[in-house]
Amino acid sequence: MWTLTFKALLSAVLIVAIAELGKRSSFWAAALASLPLTSLLAFVWLYLDTGDTEKVAATAGSIFWLVIPSLLLFVLLPWLLRSGWGFWPALLLSCVATALAYALMVWLLPRLGIML
Known part of the structure; x- marks a missing residue:
């Protein structure tokens, strides 16, 4: 069960990081999201x-x-x-x-x- 939780948290952190980066730089958010x-x-x-x-x-x-x-x-x-x-x-x-x-x-x- 802990692996499922870890997977979900890591994925969520990635999405939040892209959204937060997008507030500062649409280019860098797009670069990260496009990877x-x-x-x-x-x-x-x-x-x-x-x-x-x-x-x-x-x-x-x-x-x-x-x-x-x-x-x-x-x-x-x-x-x-x-x-x-x-x-x-x-x-x-x-x-x-x-x-x-x-x-x-x-x-x-x-x-x-x-x-x-």
């Missing part, structure tokens, strides 16, 4: 929990393909905000569009012979 720290932590936790390098490799491969639709959020949100949309409607639309892009990618990849 694949969540993925790295997930790889470490997965390996420590299972010892299975194939599961880690499969997870890393799947993350690669699923990063592509996530990029829509980072293009659409700033565009909507700069176009005069309010924060909450812009965030909602960006999230819905990103979810649809994820669904499309999950549907498309197996048809292209790529398994997630």
